Amino acid sequence: EDQVTQSPEALRLQEGESSSLNCSYTVSGLRGLFWYRQDPGKGPEFLFTLYSAGEEKEKERLKATLTKKESFLHITAPKPEDSATYLCAVPAGDTGFQKLVFGTGTRLLVSP
Amino acid sequence: DSGVTQTPKHLITATGQRVTLRCSPRSGDLSVYWYQQSLDQGLQFLIQYYNGEERAKGNILERFSAQQFPDLHSELNLSSLELGDSALYFCASRSTGAGGYTFGSGTRLTVV
Numbered sequence: 001e002d003q004v005t006q007s008p009e010a011l012r013l014q015e016g017e018s019s020s021l022n023c024s025y026t027v028s029g030l031r032g033l034f035w036y037r038q039d040p041g042k043g044p045e046f047l048f049t050l051y052s053a054g055e056e057k058e059k060e061r062l063k064a065t066l067t068k069k070e071s072f073l074h075i076t077a078p079k080p081e082d083s084a085t086y087l088c089a090v091p092a093g094d095t096g097f098q099k100l101v102f103g104t105g106t107r108l109l110v111s112p
Numbered sequence: 113d114s115g116v117t118q119t120p121k122h123l124i125t126a127t128g129q130r131v132t133l134r135c136s137p138r139s140g141d142l143s144v145y146w147y148q149q150s151l152d153q154g155l156q157f158l159i160q161y162y163n164g165e166e167r168a169k170g171n172i173l174e175r176f177s178a179q180q181f182p183d184l185h186s187e188l189n190l191s192s193l194e195l196g197d198s199a200l201y202f203c204a205s206r207s208t209g210a211g212g213y214t215f216g217s218g219t220r221l222t223v224v
Binding site: 034036041042043044045046049087089093094097098099100101102103104105 | 200
């Protein structure tokens with residue numbers, strides 16, 4: 001069964017303290033790996049899609065990377081406004097796009 | 113604004129009642145997905161529609177049903193509501209191909 005596991009569950013950083021979030025996945029035939037940011041009570045906001053091992057994408061202080069078994073979301077010099085829950089997900093189903101299977105997320109808190 | 117519109121934003125109702133949640137996908141997106149997010153739980157896939165047809169079902173209760181109309185908007189009907197149905201309900205849409213899934217801002221349902 002397709003599965004996504006994220007670690008750590010929660011992470012507290014000081015402003016400027018870089019770190020990485022992990023997303024490991026088990027899926028039959030990867031058709032992409034998605035990263036989302038979710039603020040409390042809001043809908044997930046799309047960040048990145050990665051399609052093949054070795055691929056990297058960057059946006060401001062965030063960089064996502066992908067290997068054959070896991071993905072990392074690197075946060076460089078975070079600011080308090082980066083505080084949110086970060087979710088990763090993979091498409092699954094017979095056609096590969098019938099649903100997104102989500103991990104439970106990493107709750108990031110960045111203190112000033 | 114993600115382009116996916118969900119109404120209402122908030123809904124408070126009593127146990128045993130029936131409610132309808134509405135979702136308008138991004139212009140041109142044929143697929144609509146419904147997700148439930150309970151307190152401290154991850155996003156759970158409920159059901160997918162593509163161009164008016166049901167394509168995939170997840171952990172959707174028999175008391176819940178959905179449909180997608182010719183204008184591509186979708187409705188999620190929840191009946192015989194229980195306290196445990198209190199959650200955020202999200203709709204997402206996706207275009208054909210390997211594109212990303214765009215989420216709406218959700219409907220917060222409170223059953224009292």
